[in-house]
Amino acid sequence: MSIDRINPPLPSHPDESLPLDGSQVGIPGSPRPVLFYQRQDSLPVVSHGRGIYLYDIHGKEYLDGCSGAVVANLGHGNERIARAAAAQLEKVAFTYRTQFENRPADELAELLVQLSPPELNRVFFVNSGSEGVESAIKLARQYWWSIGKQGKSVFLSRRPSYHGATLGSLAATGYSSLNIPFIPLTVAWPKISAPYCYHCPLNKQYPECNIDCAHELEWAIQSYGADNIAAFIAEPIGGASTGAAVPPDEYFPIVEKICRDYEILLIIDDVMTGCGRTGTFYGYEHWDITPDIVVTAKGLSAGYTPIGAIICRTELIDEVLRSGGFMHGHTFAGNPLSCAIALEAIRIVIDEQLVENSRVLGTYLHERLHELKDRHVVIGDVRGRGLFAAIEFVADRAARRVFPADWFVALEAAELAREHGLLVYPRRSLFGHSGDHVLIAPPLTIDKAGIDELITRLDRALAALSNLLIEYTETRAAKIEDSTVKRFEQDEDVADYARADLSEVEPVEDANVTRQMITGQPYISDDAEEGDGPEE
Ligand code: PLP
Numbered sequence: 001m002s003i004d005r006i007n008p009p010l011p012s013h014p015d016e017s018l019p020l021d022g023s024q025v026g027i028p029g030s031p032r033p034v035l036f037y038q039r040q041d042s043l044p045v046v047s048h049g050r051g052i053y054l055y056d057i058h059g060k061e062y063l064d065g066c067s068g069a070v071v072a073n074l075g076h077g078n079e080r081i082a083r084a085a086a087a088q089l090e091k092v093a094f095t096y097r098t099q100f101e102n103r104p105a106d107e108l109a110e111l112l113v114q115l116s117p118p119e120l121n122r123v124f125f126v127n128s129g130s131e132g133v134e135s136a137i138k139l140a141r142q143y144w145w146s147i148g149k150q151g152k153s154v155f156l157s158r159r160p161s162y163h164g165a166t167l168g169s170l171a172a173t174g175y176s177s178l179n180i181p182f183i184p185l186t187v188a189w190p191k192i193s194a195p196y197c198y199h200c201p202l203n204k205q206y207p208e209c210n211i212d213c214a215h216e217l218e219w220a221i222q223s224y225g226a227d228n229i230a231a232f233i234a235e236p237i238g239g240a241s242t243g244a245a246v247p248p249d250e251y252f253p254i255v256e257k258i259c260r261d262y263e264i265l266l267i268i269d270d271v272m273t274g275c276g277r278t279g280t281f282y283g284y285e286h287w288d289i290t291p292d293i294v295v296t297a298k299g300l301s302a303g304y305t306p307i308g309a310i311i312c313r314t315e316l317i318d319e320v321l322r323s324g325g326f327m328h329g330h331t332f333a334g335n336p337l338s339c340a341i342a343l344e345a346i347r348i349v350i351d352e353q354l355v356e357n358s359r360v361l362g363t364y365l366h367e368r369l370h371e372l373k374d375r376h377v378v379i380g381d382v383r384g385r386g387l388f389a390a391i392e393f394v395a396d397r398a399a400r401r402v403f404p405a406d407w408f409v410a411l412e413a414a415e416l417a418r419e420h421g422l423l424v425y426p427r428r429s430l431f432g433h434s435g436d437h438v439l440i441a442p443p444l445t446i447d448k449a450g451i452d453e454l455i456t457r458l459d460r461a462l463a464a465l466s467n468l469l470i471e472y473t474e475t476r477a478a479k480i481e482d483s484t485v486k487r488f489e490q491d492e493d494v495a496d497y498a499r500a501d502l503s504e505v506e507p508v509e510d511a512n513v514t515r516q517m518i519t520g521q522p523y524i525s526d527d528a529e530e531g532d533g534p535e536e
Contacts, residue, residue, distance in 0.1 A: 044418075050075075051443075052450050053076070071299065071302065073276060073443055088340035093337040104336050105334040108309075109123035112296075125333045126308040127338075128164075129169075129298060130169045132164075140155070140230045141153060149227070151227045156233070157233045157234065160196065160431050161173055161242075167186050168186075174194070177432030190220055193213045194242055194245070198383065201213070202216075211254055214250070214251045217232060226264065231264060234267075243390035243429045243435075243437040246383060267291065270295060274296040274300070275349060278358065278387075279385055293311070299349075300345065302345045352445070358388075359386050365389055366384065369382045369391060380397050380400055390439050392429065403436055410427060411426050412465060416461040416465050427439065440458070
C-alpha cells in the first residue's frame with residue numbers, strides 16, 4: 001500500500017464553496033466524503049454562527065430553532081465564553097484527574113451544588129449525556145454493592161424513552177428502532193409505560209387514568225422484587241423520544257414516594273431538560289421532588305465544549321468511597337478547559353437571567369405555536385415547557401391518527417424548514433417508528449422578535465409541508481428513494497419484532513445470540529465438532 005493511500009494529500013487551497021467528496025479528501029476515488037454519522041444526507045457546510053443564527057459557506061442564514069440537538073442554550077459566537085476559553089487555554093488546557101485538582105472543576109461543581117436541593121451535594125464530571133447515564137447506573141449499582149445489598153442490580157426505566165447511545169444507556173432506553181439491532185448486546189431491563197398522554201401507552205385519559213403509568217412502577221417493583229432493583233431512571237420532561245411530553249403534575253411525586261417506599265434510587269436524566277431549558281434550572285424542579293442522582297450535559301456548556309456531570313447525594317458517595325472508591329472514570333473528565341467553559345456558560349445563564357427568559361418567552365412561544373396549530377391541520381399537538389416545545393403531526397386530528405411511517409413526515413418537515421432558513425429537530429414518538437414530531441427549542445438568549453421570526457419561517461415551512469402531504473394523500477405514493485426504501489424495510493423488520501411476530505423475520509445466521517433468541521435453541525455452530533457444544 002502506498003503512503004498516498006494511507007495518508008492522501010489534502011488540497012493545498014481547498015475551495016470551501018465546493019461540496020466535499022472523496023475525490024478532494026479521504027479515500028481517492030471514493031464517491032462520498034470519508035466522514036460519516038447516522039445517514040448519508042448531504043448537508044450544508046457551516047461557516048459561522050452569531051446569536052440565534054448559523055450561516056453556511058454560501059452565506060445562507062439559518063435560525064437555530066432547536067439549538068442543534070437542544071444544546072446551544074447561549075446561541076452562537078458568545079464572546080464571554082470565547083474570552084473564558086482563551087484565558088484558560090493560556091494557563092492550562094488538560095490535566096489528569098488523578099494527578100491534579102483544578103479550580104474551574106471545583107468552582108463548577110460548587111455552582112451545580114448551589115443550584116441543587118441541599119441533599120444533592122457531590123458532583124462527578126463526564127464528557128457527554130450517555131457517559132453521565134452510564135456513570136449514574138454504575139454509581140447506583142456500586143452503592144448497593146458497598147452496603148451489602150448485592151442483589152440490587154436491575155434498572156427500571158420507561159418506554160418510550162431515550163437515555164443515550166452507549167450500551168448501558170441504551171439498555172435503559174425504550175426506543176425500539178434504536179434498541180432492536182443491539183438487543184443481543186444489552187441487558188434486558190424492564191420498562192414501564194412513559195407518561196405520554198397524547199398517545200397514552202395504556203390507552204387511558206387523564207385524569208380518569210388515575211396516573212396508572214406512575215403506579216406501574218410499583219407493579220414492576222413488586223413483580224421483580226425490590227431486593228433486585230437498584231434504581232428507576234426517567235427524563236423529567238420527555239426529550240428525544242416522546243417529544244417534550246410533560247407528565248401530569250401528580251406523576252413525579254407518586255414515583256418519588258414509590259421509590260422511597262421500596263428503597264429504590266431515583267435517577268433523573270436531565271441531559272436535555274437541564275440548565276434552564278424548561279424554565280427551571282433543573283428540569284425536575286417543576287415538581288417538589290429530590291432525586292438521588294441527577295444527570296446533566298448538553299446545556300451545561302451550551303455546546304462550547306463536550307461536558308456532562310452527575311450530581312448526587314453525599315450518602316451514596318461516602319459509602320462508595322469507603323468501600324474502595326468509584327470504579328469508573330473517563331480520561332477527559334473534569335479537564336480545566338471544559339470546566340472553565342461550562343463554568344462561564346452557567347454564570348451567563350445566571351447573570352442574564354436566562355432561566356427566567358425561558359419561562360417568560362416559553363409562554364410566548366407556546367402561544368404562537370398554538371396559533372400555528374389553528375392554521376395548519378397537520379399539527380395534532382403542541383406541548384412542552386419553557387423554551388422546550390414540540391409539534392406533533394397527524395393525518396387526522398380528531399382521531400390522533402399518525403402519518404404512514406414511510407412518508408417520513410418529521411424528516412420532511414425538518415428539511416422544508418431548513419429550506420426556509422429554520423432548524424428544527426425531527427423525531428418520532430411511537431418507539432421511533434411513527435408519531436412524527438419536531439422539537440422547537442431555540443437558544444435561551446432568544447427575544448420576542450426572534451420568536452416572531454422563528455414562527456414566520458415555521459409557518460412557511462408548514463404551508464409547504466401541508467402541500468406536500470396533500471400531494472402524498474392524493475397520489476397515495478410515498479416519496480421513496482433508495483435510502484428511504486431501505487430504512488422502511490428495516491423499520492418493517494423492527495415492527496415485526498416489536499409485535500413479537502417473528503415468523504416473518506429471518507434469523508441472523510451469524511449472530512449466535514439472536515438465533516438462540518428466535519429459535520429458543522442453544523446455538524451450536526455448523527462447523528462445530530461433536531462435543532464442542534455448550535457444557536451441560
Ligand atoms: N439522555 C437524554 C435525555 C438525552 O436527550 C440524550 C441525548 O439526546 C442523552 C441522554 C445522551 O446524550 P449524548 O448524546 O450527549 O451522549
